[in-house]
Amino acid sequence: MMKGWSGIILKVDLTTGTSVREEIPRPLLEEYLGGRGLGVRLMREYFHLDPFDPAMPLIFAVGPLCGTASPTSARLSVVSRSPLTGTIYDCSAGGRFAWRMKSAGIDVIFITGRSPWPVALTVTQDKVEIIPAVPLWGCDIPTTVAALKEHGSVAAIGPAGENGVLFANIMMGEGNSVGRGGMGAIMGSKYLKAVTVNGNEKTSVADQVLFDKARQDIIRLFKASPVIFGPLGIAEFGTPVLVDLMAQRRMAPTANFSKTYFEHSANYSGPAIKEACRAKKEGCYGCPIQCKKAADSGKALPEYESVSHFGALNNVKELQTIVKANDLCNDLGMDTITAAATLSAWGEIRGEFPAADAIPDLLKDMANCRGDGKLLSLGSRRLSEILGQPELSMSVKSLELPAYDPRGAYGMALAYCTSNRGGCHLRAYPISHEILRKPVPTDRFSFSGKARIISIAEDTNAAVDSLVACKFAFFGASLEEYAELLTAVTGVEYSPQRLKEIGRRIVLSERYYNSVNGFSRSDDMLPERFFTEAGSSGDGIDIHPIDKERFEEELDKYYRIRGLNACGCFDDGDFLEKQP
Numbered sequence: 001m002m003k004g005w006s007g008i009i010l011k012v013d014l015t016t017g018t019s020v021r022e023e024i025p026r027p028l029l030e031e032y033l034g035g036r037g038l039g040v041r042l043m044r045e046y047f048h049l050d051p052f053d054p055a056m057p058l059i060f061a062v063g064p065l066c067g068t069a070s071p072t073s074a075r076l077s078v079v080s081r082s083p084l085t086g087t088i089y090d091c092s093a094g095g096r097f098a099w100r101m102k103s104a105g106i107d108v109i110f111i112t113g114r115s116p117w118p119v120a121l122t123v124t125q126d127k128v129e130i131i132p133a134v135p136l137w138g139c140d141i142p143t144t145v146a147a148l149k150e151h152g153s154v155a156a157i158g159p160a161g162e163n164g165v166l167f168a169n170i171m172m173g174e175g176n177s178v179g180r181g182g183m184g185a186i187m188g189s190k191y192l193k194a195v196t197v198n199g200n201e202k203t204s205v206a207d208q209v210l211f212d213k214a215r216q217d218i219i220r221l222f223k224a225s226p227v228i229f230g231p232l233g234i235a236e237f238g239t240p241v242l243v244d245l246m247a248q249r250r251m252a253p254t255a256n257f258s259k260t261y262f263e264h265s266a267n268y269s270g271p272a273i274k275e276a277c278r279a280k281k282e283g284c285y286g287c288p289i290q291c292k293k294a295a296d297s298g299k300a301l302p303e304y305e306s307v308s309h310f311g312a313l314n315n316v317k318e319l320q321t322i323v324k325a326n327d328l329c330n331d332l333g334m335d336t337i338t339a340a341a342t343l344s345a346w347g348e349i350r351g352e353f354p355a356a357d358a359i360p361d362l363l364k365d366m367a368n369c370r371g372d373g374k375l376l377s378l379g380s381r382r383l384s385e386i387l388g389q390p391e392l393s394m395s396v397k398s399l400e401l402p403a404y405d406p407r408g409a410y411g412m413a414l415a416y417c418t419s420n421r422g423g424c425h426l427r428a429y430p431i432s433h434e435i436l437r438k439p440v441p442t443d444r445f446s447f448s449g450k451a452r453i454i455s456i457a458e459d460t461n462a463a464v465d466s467l468v469a470c471k472f473a474f475f476g477a478s479l480e481e482y483a484e485l486l487t488a489v490t491g492v493e494y495s496p497q498r499l500k501e502i503g504r505r506i507v508l509s510e511r512y513y514n515s516v517n518g519f520s521r522s523d524d525m526l527p528e529r530f531f532t533e534a535g536s537s538g539d540g541i542d543i544h545p546i547d548k549e550r551f552e553e554e555l556d557k558y559y560r561i562r563g564l565n566a567c568g569c570f571d572d573g574d575f576l577e578k579q580p
Contacts, residue, residue: 001204002026003204003205003206003489003490003491004064004065004068004203004204004205004206004486004489004490004491005024005029005034005064005107005490006102006105006106006107006201006203007023007024007026007029007107008021008022008023008024008105008106008107008108009021009022009023009024009042009106009107009108009109009110010106010108010109010110010123010128011110011112012109012110012111012112012113012121012128012130013112013113014054014111014112014113014114014115014119014121014130014190014191014192015054015112015113015114015115016113017115017130019128019130021106024038024107024108027580028041028580029064029107030490030492031502031505031580032466032502032505032506032580033063033064033463033466033467033486033502034061034062034063034064034066034107034466034467034468035061035062035063035075035076035077035090035092035465035466035467035468036061036077036079036090036092036462036465036466036468036506037462037463037465037466037502037503037505037506038061038107038108038466039059039061039077039078039079039090039108040079040088040090040506040509040510040513041506041509041580042057042059042061042079042108042110043057043059043079043080043081043088043513044509044576046081047081047088047513047516047517048513048516048517049081050081051080051081051082051083051086051182051185051186051189052083052164052185052186052189054112054113054114054189054190055112055113056080056081056112056186057080057110057111057112058078058080058111058112058183058186058187058190058192059077059078059079059080059108059109059110059111060076060077060078060101060108060109060111060155060195061076061077061078061079061107061108061109061468062075062076062098062101062102062106062107062108062468063075063076063466063467063468063469064467064486064489064490065467065468065469065485065486065489066098066099066101066102066203066468067099067102067103067202067203068203068205068211068489069211069215069286070215070469070485070489071215071218071219071222071287071288071469071473071477072094072284072287072288072289072469072470072472072473073286073467073468073469074094074095074096074098074099074284074285074286074287075092075093075094075095075098075284075468075469075470076092076093076097076098076101076468077090077091077092077465077466077468078090078091078093078170078178078183080183080186082181082182082183082399082421082422083164083166083181083182083185083186084166084167084181084182084185084338084379084398084399084422085181085397085398085399085421085422086397086398086517086518086519087181087397087399087420087421087422087510087514087517087519088420088421088510088513088514089181089182089183089421090421090465091170091178091179091180091181091183092178092465092468093170093172093176093177093178093179094176094283094284094285094287094470095153095172095173095174095175095176095284095285096153096172096173096174096285097153097154097155097172097173097174097176097197098285098468099153099285099286100152100153100197100198100199101123101153101197101199102199102201102203103125103197103198103199103200103201103202104123104124104125104197104198104199104201105125105199105201106123106125106197109121109123109195109197111190111192111195113190114189114190114191115130115190115191115192116191117132117134117191118132118133118134118136118137118191118192118193119131119132119133119191119192119193120132120133120136120148120151120192120193120194120195120196121192121194121195121196122148122151122152122195122196123195123196123197123198124152124197124198124199125199125200125201133193133194136148136193136194137162137193138159138162139158140158140159140331140332140333141156141157141158141171141330141331141332141333142331144156144158144193144194145173148194148196149173151196151198152196152197152198152199153172153173153174153196153197153198154172154173154194154195154196155170155171155172155173155178155194155195155196156170156171156173156193156194156195156333157169157170157171157184157187157188157192157193157194157333158171158184158331158332158333158334158367159332159333159367159368160184160185160332160333160334160366160367160377161184161185161187161188161333162188162193163188163367163368163369163377164185164188164189164369164377165182165184165185165334165366165367165369165377166182166185166377166378166379166382167180167181167182167185167334167335167338167339167342167379168182168183168184168185168187168188168333168334168335169183169184169329169333169334169335170183170184170187170333171184171330171333174284174285175282175292175294175299175300175330176284177330177335179335179336179337180335180337180338180399180421180424181335181399181421181422182335184333184334203489205488205489206488206489206490206491207487207488207491208488210484210487210488211485211488211489213484213488214481214482214484214485214488215485217477217481217484218473218476218477218481218482218485219288221476221477221478221481222288222289222473222476222477223476224476225475225476227436227438227475227476228289228472228475228476229289232270234289234291234472234475235281235289235290235291236270237270237271237273237274237279237293238270238273238279238291238292238293238301238303238304239270239291239303239304239305240268240269240270240273240293240302240303240304240307241269241270241304242270242304242403243265243266243268243269243270243304243307243308244265244266244269244270245435246265246308246403246404246435247261247262247265247266248539249408249435249444249541250408250535250536250537250538250539250541250543251404251405251407251408251409251435251535251543252265252308252312252403252405253308253309253312253313253394253401253403253404253405254312254313254315254536255312255313255314255315255344255347255348255353256313256341256344256345256347256348256392256394257313257394257401257405257527257529257530258348258529258533259535259536260405260407260408260535260536260543261535261536261538262311262312262315262317264311264312264317265308265311265312267311267317267318267319268302268307268308268311268319268322272319273293273301273302273307273319274293276319277293277295277296277301277319277323278295278296279293279294279295279301280293280294280295280296281293282294282300284470287470289470289472289473291472295323299327299330300326300330301323301326302322302323302325302326302336304403305336305337305402305403306322306325306326306329306336306337306340307322307326308403309336309337309340309341309344309402309403310322310325310326310336310340310359312403313340313341313344313403314340314343314344314347314353314354314359315347315353316356316359317356318356321356321357321359321360324359324360325339325340325359325360325363328360328363328364328367329363332363332364332367333367334363334366334367337400337402337403338379338380338399338400339363339366339376341380341394341395341400341401342366342376342378342379342380342383342400343359343362343376344380344394345380345383345384345392345393345394346372346375346376346380346383346387348392349383349384349387349389349392362376375387379395379398379400380392380393380394380395380400381393381395381398382398391527391528391529393527394423394527394529395422395423395527396416396417396419396422396423396523396524396525396526396527397419397421397422397423397519397523398422399419399421399422399423399424400423401416401423402423402424402425404425404431404435405530405535405543406526406530406546407530407534407535407543407544407545407546408444408535408543409430409431409434409435409444410434410444410445410446410447410450410546410551411428411430411433411434411442411444411447411450411453411454412425412430412431412434413526413530413546413551414430414447414450414451414454414551414554414555414558415427415428415429415430415454415457415458416526417524417525417526417555418454418455418458418524418555418558419458420507420510420511420514421510426461426471427457427458427461428453428454428457428458428461429457429461429471430442430450430453430454430457432475433453436475438475439478445544447550447551447553447554450554451554451555451557451558451561452557452561454558455558455561455562456500458503458507459500459501459503459504459507460474460479460499460500460503461503462502462503462504462506462507463479463499463500463502463503463506464479464482464503466502466503466506467482467486469482478496479496479499479500480496482499483495483496483498483499486499505579505580508562508563508575509576509579511562511564511568511570512570512575512576515568515569515570519568520567520568520569521555521559521566521567521568521569523568524555524568526546526551530545530546531545531546531547531548531551532545533545555568
């Protein structure tokens, strides 16, 4: 009997209304683990398709640790090709959905086709049904979840996904989101309103004694981490604890990245949110960190990226406006980072940022593709191009940059550009060592050694995303402890080195997919603003423009480390054939 993995993929064709369970070859599981890695491997025959082609798969994949007591492992990845960026794309989310999907005896749900009318997919360990969802089409996320919760955990789209907003999310019933990149728009194009999962199968562990030891080691490291459980840690205040730190470092994106300091940011800092909203601790199912925060009403409070972008990036100082914007994006099913960044690009182009009281209606129009919202629903790159000022889209590969100004952290500048899914902070997250000083500090205003650091971090995070574990866990633990945990669960010997090699294979596979689809060095570039304009200085910190020549040198080093040519592409046309 297989340990850790169920070894089952559920293939659903919405065009024919059929489904079948198949076994996943064990070598694929051992070499790609699950989550992001397994999803990327399963995209091998499909990555060249248009994102809205009915044959394009939407892949829900859990990892081998899900279903066990492994810390932060009640997570899954959703993999496809992004309609916003055109890149291969994965998003991770935690919550009961992943746990119940594993309890249904399934590692992967692989959805293709297009239904002739709105439907919901319901899955248990005994049964798969495609049920009518016409009455739910047009409903927001809370209404949809309430209507379907009797079937188990719910992953649903709102009006944004139905209307093809290019940054529409898939929202989990517990408040988590498959955010960024527009996975919700792909789901909407298939007329799939929701997926529900339920089950009661148990995930067996190969070596319980080793498992208990590894788990205890990880929990002990969590408790010792000031970033996780310190007085100003994410367990206490959530990710908005970063607001004050980014302000102090003069790298808080403000007014569409034209500045890097916002004098009113304290209005929405972690302590301010806790006091004003009486925030209580919440988190993903079974997670000991509980980094998410909720209001008295039970609604999820905004995280760092959301408060910063609906705040400083749009010159908004009112906390309640920011909370309302976050609520609307969650209810309508939209990514907060891209929604806010698109509003800020539009504001700079017009010469006037949206007034705080206008933002809620603009978000509603955005989700429903009406009025100004029709243009805003395309994201900042397309909007800026249509309005004749493409340089004002603060994006890489069409993905809007998150709330860390790259002029204040040069590793982050490089990581935005090498990221396979576009301007994302989570592929390498050099903020960890450049700003949080963990595990070791590096000079944030230097490119020295950053190419090597970024490549190692990308490989590591690809493995983490395939386990599937939360990146916050690695502010305390490391791949060493999780390799031991994985060995205990599966009975297969894993080391940190083997996990990094698996991660490298995943990263290079993604890079290969993108290069075949036309991406090259010209796409691995920051907006020109960061090379020509200074940020906001103060408190003895000067934020200079990035030296473009030095950036290009470090990008060349990154390509050499990856075995790529000067264009950032592969000379080896048989790369995929050499992979498992």
